[in-house]
Amino acid sequence: MDLISTIKALDERLADGGVVAFVPTMGNLHAGHLDLVRLARAHGETVVASVFVNPLQFGPHEDFHAYPRTLSEDCAKLEQVGCDVVFAPTVTEMYPTPQQTEILPPPAADELCGAFRPGHFRGVTTVVAKLFNIVQPAAAVFGKKDYQQLFLIRSMVRELNFPVRIVGAETVRAPDGLALSSRNGYLSEAERAEAPRLYRALGEVARALREGDQDIVALEANACRELESHGWRVDYVSIRDPGTLMPPAEPLDQFVVLGAAWLGNARLIDNIEVSLD
Numbered sequence: 286m287d288l289i290s291t292i293k294a295l296d297e298r299l300a301d302g303g304v305v306a307f308v309p310t311m312g313n314l315h316a317g318h319l320d321l322v323r324l325a326r327a328h329g330e331t332v333v334a335s336v337f338v339n340p341l342q343f344g345p346h347e348d349f350h351a352y353p354r355t356l357s358e359d360c361a362k363l364e365q366v367g368c369d370v371v372f373a374p375t376v377t378e379m380y381p382t383p384q385q386t387e388i389l390p391p392p393a394a395d396e397l398c399g400a401f402r403p404g405h406f407r408g409v410t411t412v413v414a415k416l417f418n419i420v421q422p423a424a425a426v427f428g429k430k431d432y433q434q435l436f437l438i439r440s441m442v443r444e445l446n447f448p449v450r451i452v453g454a455e456t457v458r459a460p461d462g463l464a465l466s467s468r469n470g471y472l473s474e475a476e477r478a479e480a481p482r483l484y485r486a487l488g489e490v491a492r493a494l495r496e497g498d499q500d501i502v503a504l505e506a507n508a509c510r511e512l513e514s515h516g517w518r519v520d521y522v523s524i525r526d527p528g529t530l531m532p533p534a535e536p537l538d539q540f541v542v543l544g545a546a547w548l549g550n551a552r553l554i555d556n557i558e559v560s561l562d
């Protein structure tokens with residue numbers, strides 16, 4: 286496996302690499318990321334993973350500086366799952382001059398997490414567009430845990446005609462249901478024991494929807510109350526149309542239930558897709 290930090294060296298390495306499958310990450314890798322790399326294997330001859338903590342997608346008071354940088358551990362894990370190339374550029378390599386050209390994502394970017402993290406998804410779409418131009422993959426794999434991110438990247442690729450196939454990978458969970466996330470590392474022992482409640486609360490909403498309850502406002506409010514009564518600070522629990530990521534405008538048979546809430550210093554997100562078929 287090659288560890289590369291410049292765009293020029295990556296170009297040279299990939300010149301005769303054939304079809305490239307790509308997994309963009311911010312590092313501090315867990316089993317969920319490694320699953321994305323395994324999945325990427327099926328979509329290309331050369332698998333490239335990027336490790337880059339992108340300053341553009343963090344707000345001024347967010348955890349950009351605290352975000353764990355663990356490149357050597359990440360490389361050891363990536364090598365074990367058969368990654369061919371790790372692209373780990375510096376901030377200056379990615380942004381040699383202030384980034385003035387940005388990708389403006391569609392209005393769904395201002396909903397859900399976007400309402401609490403202004404500009405976050407513009408930072409994500411901009412860096413992903415740059416990475417796609419640098420790596421030139423035929424396919425790129427993203428986790429469904431970041432459901433809104435995946436939705437917006439699919440929109441960008443479709444509307445800007447990027448020749449990249451986007452593959453969505455199922456969320457990997459701990460045995461107690463907690464979705465794996467680099468930010469789980471911010472949880473204390475007691476918070477870690479409490480953390481699976483988010484998935485359970487979303488699961489209750491999903492169960493009610495499957496049983497025919499479509500009182501969206503009440504279902505969302507019940508889930509928020511349940512979390513708040515156990516010490517969570519809830520950003521949102523929301524039932525959305527997976528086709529638009531907007532609140533359902535008519536009776537549907539497909540939903541996605543999404544939630545974001547804080548336990549101490551950790552902001553956790555999760556979601557469940559619901560099909561009434």
Ligand code: PAF
Pocket residue numbers: 309310311337339342409412413431434
């Ligand atoms: O999901 C992430 O880790 C990041 O948002 C991504 C897609 C690597 C862009 O920085």
